[in-house]
Amino acid sequence: MNTLDVTVATIGRAHGLRGEIALILRTDQPEERLGRGARFEVSTGAGPRSLTVRSTRRQQERWYVSFDEVSDRTDAESLRGVELVLAVDAEDEAAEDPDAWYPSQLTGLTVRHVDGRELGTVQGVEHYPAQDLLVVRATDRRRVQLPLVEQLVPEVDLEAGIVLANPPGGLFDALPEDEQGPEPETSAPPERPRG
Known part of the structure:
Protein backbone atom coordinates (compact mmCIF):
# COMPACT_ATOMS: atom_id res chain seq x y z
CA MET A 1 0.00 0.00 0.00
CA ASN A 2 1.31 3.44 -0.96
CA THR A 3 0.74 5.72 2.04
CA LEU A 4 0.65 9.46 2.39
CA ASP A 5 1.20 11.43 5.60
CA VAL A 6 -1.71 13.79 6.24
CA THR A 7 -1.47 16.47 8.92
CA VAL A 8 -4.88 16.43 10.59
CA ALA A 9 -4.32 19.17 13.17
CA THR A 10 -1.81 21.05 15.27
CA ILE A 11 -2.30 20.91 19.01
CA GLY A 12 -3.11 24.29 20.50
CA ARG A 13 -3.43 25.42 24.09
CA ALA A 14 -4.89 23.46 26.98
CA HIS A 15 -8.56 24.04 27.72
CA GLY A 16 -9.63 23.52 31.32
CA LEU A 17 -7.93 21.44 33.98
CA ARG A 18 -8.64 17.86 32.83
CA GLY A 19 -6.42 17.66 29.76
CA GLU A 20 -8.76 18.86 27.02
CA ILE A 21 -6.89 20.56 24.18
CA ALA A 22 -7.85 23.08 21.48
CA LEU A 23 -6.94 22.06 17.93
CA ILE A 24 -5.91 24.05 14.88
CA LEU A 25 -7.43 21.95 12.10
CA ARG A 26 -5.48 21.10 8.93
CA THR A 27 -8.06 18.77 7.41
CA ASP A 28 -11.45 19.24 5.82
CA GLN A 29 -12.55 15.86 7.26
CA PRO A 30 -12.20 16.30 11.04
CA GLU A 31 -15.16 14.05 11.92
CA GLU A 32 -13.59 11.16 10.02
CA ARG A 33 -9.95 11.66 10.99
CA LEU A 34 -10.53 12.56 14.65
CA GLY A 35 -13.05 9.84 15.52
CA ARG A 36 -13.03 8.07 18.86
CA GLY A 37 -10.13 5.63 18.95
CA ALA A 38 -8.04 7.39 16.28
CA ARG A 39 -4.39 6.88 17.23
CA PHE A 40 -1.50 9.24 16.55
CA GLU A 41 2.21 8.58 17.04
CA VAL A 42 3.78 11.94 17.84
CA SER A 43 7.18 13.37 18.70
CA THR A 44 7.40 15.64 21.72
CA GLY A 45 10.25 17.32 23.54
CA ALA A 46 10.19 14.33 25.91
CA GLY A 47 10.35 11.81 23.04
CA PRO A 48 7.87 9.70 21.04
CA ARG A 49 4.38 9.24 22.39
CA SER A 50 1.05 7.67 21.41
CA LEU A 51 -2.19 9.64 21.65
CA THR A 52 -5.61 7.99 21.33
CA VAL A 53 -8.70 10.16 20.80
CA ARG A 54 -11.18 9.70 23.65
CA SER A 55 -13.59 12.41 22.50
CA THR A 56 -13.93 15.56 20.43
CA ARG A 57 -16.33 18.46 20.55
CA ARG A 58 -16.97 21.74 18.79
CA GLN A 59 -17.68 25.04 20.45
CA GLN A 60 -18.11 28.24 18.44
CA GLU A 61 -16.34 26.74 15.38
CA ARG A 62 -13.34 25.58 17.47
CA TRP A 63 -12.45 21.93 17.87
CA TYR A 64 -11.40 20.40 21.18
CA VAL A 65 -10.02 16.93 21.80
CA SER A 66 -9.43 14.72 24.82
CA PHE A 67 -6.88 11.91 24.63
CA ASP A 68 -6.88 8.75 26.77
CA GLU A 69 -3.23 9.42 27.69
CA VAL A 70 -3.65 13.08 28.78
CA SER A 71 -5.37 13.71 32.11
CA ASP A 72 -4.32 17.18 33.28
CA ARG A 73 -3.60 20.70 32.09
CA THR A 74 0.19 20.45 32.55
CA ASP A 75 0.42 17.41 30.30
CA ALA A 76 -1.91 19.06 27.74
CA GLU A 77 0.26 22.21 27.67
CA SER A 78 3.38 20.10 27.06
CA LEU A 79 1.85 18.98 23.75
CA ARG A 80 1.28 22.49 22.37
CA GLY A 81 2.55 22.78 18.78
CA VAL A 82 2.67 19.01 18.16
CA GLU A 83 1.25 17.96 14.80
CA LEU A 84 -1.23 15.11 14.58
CA VAL A 85 -0.33 13.15 11.44
CA LEU A 86 -2.06 10.09 9.97
CA ALA A 87 -0.75 7.73 7.32
CA VAL A 88 -3.54 7.25 4.76
CA ASP A 89 -3.85 5.23 1.56
CA ALA A 90 -2.68 7.52 -1.26
CA GLU A 91 -4.92 5.82 -3.87
CA ASP A 92 -8.03 6.25 -1.72
CA GLU A 93 -7.21 9.93 -1.20
CA ALA A 94 -6.62 10.50 -4.94
CA ALA A 95 -9.89 8.75 -5.84
CA GLU A 96 -11.81 10.94 -3.39
CA ASP A 97 -10.48 14.23 -4.81
CA PRO A 98 -8.17 13.96 -7.82
CA ASP A 99 -7.20 17.66 -7.62
CA ALA A 100 -6.20 17.52 -3.95
CA TRP A 101 -2.62 17.66 -2.74
CA TYR A 102 -0.95 17.45 0.63
CA ALA A 174 17.37 39.90 -4.45
CA LEU A 175 18.05 43.27 -2.88
CA PRO A 176 20.48 45.47 -4.82
CA GLU A 177 23.89 45.83 -3.15
CA ASP A 178 23.16 49.39 -1.93
CA GLU A 179 19.85 48.33 -0.28
CA GLN A 180 21.14 45.37 1.73
CA GLY A 181 21.76 47.45 4.82
CA PRO A 182 24.92 48.67 6.50
CA GLU A 183 28.04 46.56 6.55
CA PRO A 184 28.63 44.91 9.92
CA GLU A 185 31.37 46.54 11.96
CA THR A 186 34.56 44.53 12.09
CA SER A 187 36.69 46.73 14.34
CA ALA A 188 36.81 46.15 18.08
CA PRO A 189 34.74 48.49 20.23
CA PRO A 190 36.66 51.27 21.98
CA GLU A 191 38.01 50.44 25.41
CA ARG A 192 36.14 51.81 28.38
CA PRO A 193 38.11 53.82 30.88
CA ARG A 194 38.81 52.00 34.11
CA GLY A 195 37.90 53.78 37.26
Missing part, protein backbone atom coordinates in the same frame (compact mmCIF):
# COMPACT_ATOMS: atom_id res chain seq x y z
CA PRO A 103 1.97 19.45 2.04
CA SER A 104 4.22 16.38 2.10
CA GLN A 105 3.75 16.05 -1.69
CA LEU A 106 4.97 19.60 -2.36
CA THR A 107 8.51 19.22 -1.02
CA GLY A 108 11.01 19.21 -3.89
CA LEU A 109 8.64 20.65 -6.52
CA THR A 110 9.86 23.45 -8.78
CA VAL A 111 8.25 26.85 -8.22
CA ARG A 112 7.65 28.78 -11.46
CA HIS A 113 6.34 32.30 -11.89
CA VAL A 114 3.19 32.62 -14.01
CA ASP A 115 5.43 34.22 -16.66
CA GLY A 116 7.54 31.01 -16.85
CA ARG A 117 10.62 32.04 -14.82
CA GLU A 118 11.94 29.53 -12.31
CA LEU A 119 11.75 30.95 -8.79
CA GLY A 120 13.09 28.08 -6.71
CA THR A 121 12.25 24.76 -5.05
CA VAL A 122 9.69 23.97 -2.36
CA GLN A 123 11.35 23.11 0.96
CA GLY A 124 8.14 22.58 2.92
CA VAL A 125 4.99 24.15 4.30
CA GLU A 126 4.71 26.04 7.60
CA HIS A 127 1.33 26.23 9.28
CA TYR A 128 0.14 29.41 10.94
CA PRO A 129 -3.31 30.34 12.28
CA ALA A 130 -3.99 32.93 9.57
CA GLN A 131 -2.66 30.91 6.61
CA ASP A 132 -0.07 28.39 5.57
CA LEU A 133 3.23 29.52 4.06
CA LEU A 134 5.05 27.74 1.25
CA VAL A 135 8.75 27.70 2.14
CA VAL A 136 10.81 28.08 -1.03
CA ARG A 137 14.58 27.93 -1.55
CA ALA A 138 14.88 30.70 -4.16
CA THR A 139 17.26 30.36 -7.11
CA ASP A 140 19.60 32.83 -5.35
CA ARG A 141 19.59 30.46 -2.29
CA ARG A 142 17.49 32.74 -0.07
CA ARG A 143 14.64 31.28 2.01
CA VAL A 144 11.34 32.80 0.89
CA GLN A 145 7.96 32.33 2.56
CA LEU A 146 5.10 32.58 0.08
CA PRO A 147 1.55 32.70 1.49
CA LEU A 148 -0.25 29.58 0.28
CA VAL A 149 -3.38 31.29 -1.01
CA GLU A 150 -5.00 30.89 -4.41
CA GLN A 151 -4.19 34.45 -5.54
CA LEU A 152 -0.45 33.85 -5.05
CA VAL A 153 -0.31 30.10 -5.76
CA PRO A 154 -2.95 29.57 -8.45
CA GLU A 155 -1.92 26.03 -9.43
CA VAL A 156 -0.17 22.94 -8.10
CA ASP A 157 0.58 20.30 -10.74
CA LEU A 158 1.92 17.20 -8.99
CA GLU A 159 2.32 15.22 -12.22
CA ALA A 160 4.46 17.94 -13.83
CA GLY A 161 6.26 18.64 -10.53
CA ILE A 162 5.46 22.36 -10.66
CA VAL A 163 3.94 24.92 -8.33
CA LEU A 164 2.76 27.96 -10.31
CA ALA A 165 3.19 31.21 -8.37
CA ASN A 166 2.15 34.82 -8.83
CA PRO A 167 4.06 36.44 -5.94
CA PRO A 168 3.91 40.11 -5.08
CA GLY A 169 6.67 42.20 -6.63
CA GLY A 170 10.02 41.99 -4.91
CA LEU A 171 9.38 38.82 -2.89
CA PHE A 172 11.76 36.70 -4.96
CA ASP A 173 13.99 39.53 -6.16
Whole structure:
Protein backbone atom coordinates (compact mmCIF):
# COMPACT_ATOMS: atom_id res chain seq x y z
CA MET A 1 0.00 0.00 0.00
CA ASN A 2 1.31 3.44 -0.96
CA THR A 3 0.74 5.72 2.04
CA LEU A 4 0.65 9.46 2.39
CA ASP A 5 1.20 11.43 5.60
CA VAL A 6 -1.71 13.79 6.24
CA THR A 7 -1.47 16.47 8.92
CA VAL A 8 -4.88 16.43 10.59
CA ALA A 9 -4.32 19.17 13.17
CA THR A 10 -1.81 21.05 15.27
CA ILE A 11 -2.30 20.91 19.01
CA GLY A 12 -3.11 24.29 20.50
CA ARG A 13 -3.43 25.42 24.09
CA ALA A 14 -4.89 23.46 26.98
CA HIS A 15 -8.56 24.04 27.72
CA GLY A 16 -9.63 23.52 31.32
CA LEU A 17 -7.93 21.44 33.98
CA ARG A 18 -8.64 17.86 32.83
CA GLY A 19 -6.42 17.66 29.76
CA GLU A 20 -8.76 18.86 27.02
CA ILE A 21 -6.89 20.56 24.18
CA ALA A 22 -7.85 23.08 21.48
CA LEU A 23 -6.94 22.06 17.93
CA ILE A 24 -5.91 24.05 14.88
CA LEU A 25 -7.43 21.95 12.10
CA ARG A 26 -5.48 21.10 8.93
CA THR A 27 -8.06 18.77 7.41
CA ASP A 28 -11.45 19.24 5.82
CA GLN A 29 -12.55 15.86 7.26
CA PRO A 30 -12.20 16.30 11.04
CA GLU A 31 -15.16 14.05 11.92
CA GLU A 32 -13.59 11.16 10.02
CA ARG A 33 -9.95 11.66 10.99
CA LEU A 34 -10.53 12.56 14.65
CA GLY A 35 -13.05 9.84 15.52
CA ARG A 36 -13.03 8.07 18.86
CA GLY A 37 -10.13 5.63 18.95
CA ALA A 38 -8.04 7.39 16.28
CA ARG A 39 -4.39 6.88 17.23
CA PHE A 40 -1.50 9.24 16.55
CA GLU A 41 2.21 8.58 17.04
CA VAL A 42 3.78 11.94 17.84
CA SER A 43 7.18 13.37 18.70
CA THR A 44 7.40 15.64 21.72
CA GLY A 45 10.25 17.32 23.54
CA ALA A 46 10.19 14.33 25.91
CA GLY A 47 10.35 11.81 23.04
CA PRO A 48 7.87 9.70 21.04
CA ARG A 49 4.38 9.24 22.39
CA SER A 50 1.05 7.67 21.41
CA LEU A 51 -2.19 9.64 21.65
CA THR A 52 -5.61 7.99 21.33
CA VAL A 53 -8.70 10.16 20.80
CA ARG A 54 -11.18 9.70 23.65
CA SER A 55 -13.59 12.41 22.50
CA THR A 56 -13.93 15.56 20.43
CA ARG A 57 -16.33 18.46 20.55
CA ARG A 58 -16.97 21.74 18.79
CA GLN A 59 -17.68 25.04 20.45
CA GLN A 60 -18.11 28.24 18.44
CA GLU A 61 -16.34 26.74 15.38
CA ARG A 62 -13.34 25.58 17.47
CA TRP A 63 -12.45 21.93 17.87
CA TYR A 64 -11.40 20.40 21.18
CA VAL A 65 -10.02 16.93 21.80
CA SER A 66 -9.43 14.72 24.82
CA PHE A 67 -6.88 11.91 24.63
CA ASP A 68 -6.88 8.75 26.77
CA GLU A 69 -3.23 9.42 27.69
CA VAL A 70 -3.65 13.08 28.78
CA SER A 71 -5.37 13.71 32.11
CA ASP A 72 -4.32 17.18 33.28
CA ARG A 73 -3.60 20.70 32.09
CA THR A 74 0.19 20.45 32.55
CA ASP A 75 0.42 17.41 30.30
CA ALA A 76 -1.91 19.06 27.74
CA GLU A 77 0.26 22.21 27.67
CA SER A 78 3.38 20.10 27.06
CA LEU A 79 1.85 18.98 23.75
CA ARG A 80 1.28 22.49 22.37
CA GLY A 81 2.55 22.78 18.78
CA VAL A 82 2.67 19.01 18.16
CA GLU A 83 1.25 17.96 14.80
CA LEU A 84 -1.23 15.11 14.58
CA VAL A 85 -0.33 13.15 11.44
CA LEU A 86 -2.06 10.09 9.97
CA ALA A 87 -0.75 7.73 7.32
CA VAL A 88 -3.54 7.25 4.76
CA ASP A 89 -3.85 5.23 1.56
CA ALA A 90 -2.68 7.52 -1.26
CA GLU A 91 -4.92 5.82 -3.87
CA ASP A 92 -8.03 6.25 -1.72
CA GLU A 93 -7.21 9.93 -1.20
CA ALA A 94 -6.62 10.50 -4.94
CA ALA A 95 -9.89 8.75 -5.84
CA GLU A 96 -11.81 10.94 -3.39
CA ASP A 97 -10.48 14.23 -4.81
CA PRO A 98 -8.17 13.96 -7.82
CA ASP A 99 -7.20 17.66 -7.62
CA ALA A 100 -6.20 17.52 -3.95
CA TRP A 101 -2.62 17.66 -2.74
CA TYR A 102 -0.95 17.45 0.63
CA PRO A 103 1.97 19.45 2.04
CA SER A 104 4.22 16.38 2.10
CA GLN A 105 3.75 16.05 -1.69
CA LEU A 106 4.97 19.60 -2.36
CA THR A 107 8.51 19.22 -1.02
CA GLY A 108 11.01 19.21 -3.89
CA LEU A 109 8.64 20.65 -6.52
CA THR A 110 9.86 23.45 -8.78
CA VAL A 111 8.25 26.85 -8.22
CA ARG A 112 7.65 28.78 -11.46
CA HIS A 113 6.34 32.30 -11.89
CA VAL A 114 3.19 32.62 -14.01
CA ASP A 115 5.43 34.22 -16.66
CA GLY A 116 7.54 31.01 -16.85
CA ARG A 117 10.62 32.04 -14.82
CA GLU A 118 11.94 29.53 -12.31
CA LEU A 119 11.75 30.95 -8.79
CA GLY A 120 13.09 28.08 -6.71
CA THR A 121 12.25 24.76 -5.05
CA VAL A 122 9.69 23.97 -2.36
CA GLN A 123 11.35 23.11 0.96
CA GLY A 124 8.14 22.58 2.92
CA VAL A 125 4.99 24.15 4.30
CA GLU A 126 4.71 26.04 7.60
CA HIS A 127 1.33 26.23 9.28
CA TYR A 128 0.14 29.41 10.94
CA PRO A 129 -3.31 30.34 12.28
CA ALA A 130 -3.99 32.93 9.57
CA GLN A 131 -2.66 30.91 6.61
CA ASP A 132 -0.07 28.39 5.57
CA LEU A 133 3.23 29.52 4.06
CA LEU A 134 5.05 27.74 1.25
CA VAL A 135 8.75 27.70 2.14
CA VAL A 136 10.81 28.08 -1.03
CA ARG A 137 14.58 27.93 -1.55
CA ALA A 138 14.88 30.70 -4.16
CA THR A 139 17.26 30.36 -7.11
CA ASP A 140 19.60 32.83 -5.35
CA ARG A 141 19.59 30.46 -2.29
CA ARG A 142 17.49 32.74 -0.07
CA ARG A 143 14.64 31.28 2.01
CA VAL A 144 11.34 32.80 0.89
CA GLN A 145 7.96 32.33 2.56
CA LEU A 146 5.10 32.58 0.08
CA PRO A 147 1.55 32.70 1.49
CA LEU A 148 -0.25 29.58 0.28
CA VAL A 149 -3.38 31.29 -1.01
CA GLU A 150 -5.00 30.89 -4.41
CA GLN A 151 -4.19 34.45 -5.54
CA LEU A 152 -0.45 33.85 -5.05
CA VAL A 153 -0.31 30.10 -5.76
CA PRO A 154 -2.95 29.57 -8.45
CA GLU A 155 -1.92 26.03 -9.43
CA VAL A 156 -0.17 22.94 -8.10
CA ASP A 157 0.58 20.30 -10.74
CA LEU A 158 1.92 17.20 -8.99
CA GLU A 159 2.32 15.22 -12.22
CA ALA A 160 4.46 17.94 -13.83
CA GLY A 161 6.26 18.64 -10.53
CA ILE A 162 5.46 22.36 -10.66
CA VAL A 163 3.94 24.92 -8.33
CA LEU A 164 2.76 27.96 -10.31
CA ALA A 165 3.19 31.21 -8.37
CA ASN A 166 2.15 34.82 -8.83
CA PRO A 167 4.06 36.44 -5.94
CA PRO A 168 3.91 40.11 -5.08
CA GLY A 169 6.67 42.20 -6.63
CA GLY A 170 10.02 41.99 -4.91
CA LEU A 171 9.38 38.82 -2.89
CA PHE A 172 11.76 36.70 -4.96
CA ASP A 173 13.99 39.53 -6.16
CA ALA A 174 17.37 39.90 -4.45
CA LEU A 175 18.05 43.27 -2.88
CA PRO A 176 20.48 45.47 -4.82
CA GLU A 177 23.89 45.83 -3.15
CA ASP A 178 23.16 49.39 -1.93
CA GLU A 179 19.85 48.33 -0.28
CA GLN A 180 21.14 45.37 1.73
CA GLY A 181 21.76 47.45 4.82
CA PRO A 182 24.92 48.67 6.50
CA GLU A 183 28.04 46.56 6.55
CA PRO A 184 28.63 44.91 9.92
CA GLU A 185 31.37 46.54 11.96
CA THR A 186 34.56 44.53 12.09
CA SER A 187 36.69 46.73 14.34
CA ALA A 188 36.81 46.15 18.08
CA PRO A 189 34.74 48.49 20.23
CA PRO A 190 36.66 51.27 21.98
CA GLU A 191 38.01 50.44 25.41
CA ARG A 192 36.14 51.81 28.38
CA PRO A 193 38.11 53.82 30.88
CA ARG A 194 38.81 52.00 34.11
CA GLY A 195 37.90 53.78 37.26
